[in-house]
Amino acid sequence: MLTRKQHELLTFIQTRLESSGISPSFEEMKEALDLKSKSGVHRLISALEERGFIRRLANRARALEVIREPDTASPRTAPRGPAPVKPVAPAPATLREPANDVIEIPLHGRIAAGAPIEAMEGATMLPVPAALLGPGEHYALEVSGDSMIDAGILDGDMALIRRTDVARDGEIVVALVRGEEATLKYLRREKGMVRLDPANAAYDPQFYTPGEVQVQGKLAGLLRRYH
Template identity: 40%
Template sequence: MEHLTRRQQEIYDYLLANLDKFPHPPTLDELCSALGLSSKGSLHKQIQALIDAGLIEPMNNRRRGIRLAGEGQDETEGLPFLGYIAAGRPIEAVEQHERVQVPDFLHSGRPCYVLQVKGDSMIEEGILDGDQIIIEQRDHARNGEIVVALVDGSDATLKRIEQKPGCVILHPANSTMSPMTYAPDQVRIQGILVGQMRRYH
């Protein structure tokens, strides 16, 4: 710490105090804006000095953000595990209060959470009973995306969505099952599928 310049110390102190306020590891552009700086090049040099000092580390994924050194190994880190999701008929999702370690490349730069799949309605998409899936929190989706849909305010299900005037169709990926059709006000999108993890016994 004694080798830091005053500016580097200011940046490091800011990160210590504010990093948890960012929805994802901040990029240089976001840090420039937050710190009121006009030169990203100057900030890059300061950040590189902090990386060289072992105080922060770059995120090696498409977000290209930075985090405090060792943050990824902290037991309190990870994504929230929010229970089980039906890949079949809707069942009530039971919320859990745990966190799951997820590789950075499996989730997006937006807030995400983890669910465990129950059922076999999405097997033709390679989503099997017992898989853990990573969901980007969102209240909208494009047609064709696989979504977590909350039906009638209480039952959550994982399906591919089709939105038409006057109806929402939730499509399984299992040729033995039929699509489910609802009025638009019966379905609320809770997020979209962005990643998947599986354990082999």
């Protein structure tokens, strides 16, 4: 069952698509729902996407498609349980206007792409193009070091991290080592041990017991400044 805000946002998006064929911007959605920030819009969109009501069209920041919609009953007030859903036709194909919608995510210090260093201390906010982020909660870390250069991760990059405590072998993760230091590495499991692999032949893999390593997130994207 959708929350009232989720229901309102889904209805607003569907109405805009039917009238113009163009998804509303994050700013328009924020104002329509009387929210304080675009981060709230991002969370609502992620929730609707996870529940299968909308989907994002690849490589288009403002391209949302409504897959299904609730009926006209208000959310959480229908007399007989959850509001049923019905399929809706995709919005007519049309040329989407470019957009630069951004959301702000926490920026938590620096993280090593070499020897582990501290992370997750303090927090400022980093504006990020919404198209770079999928569903879920995200934060950013500034990369320090060169041990992941063969994966295209350079010193000074901003690593965009999806918060999670689970990961599959071969994924690039933020690993908290012994509860004190965090590092950005490939995660692999080998003979009862956790192996954190660099992407630079000049560095050796790091081996730990499972109890010494806690996954704090997975790499979702990168931002790079050019000077």
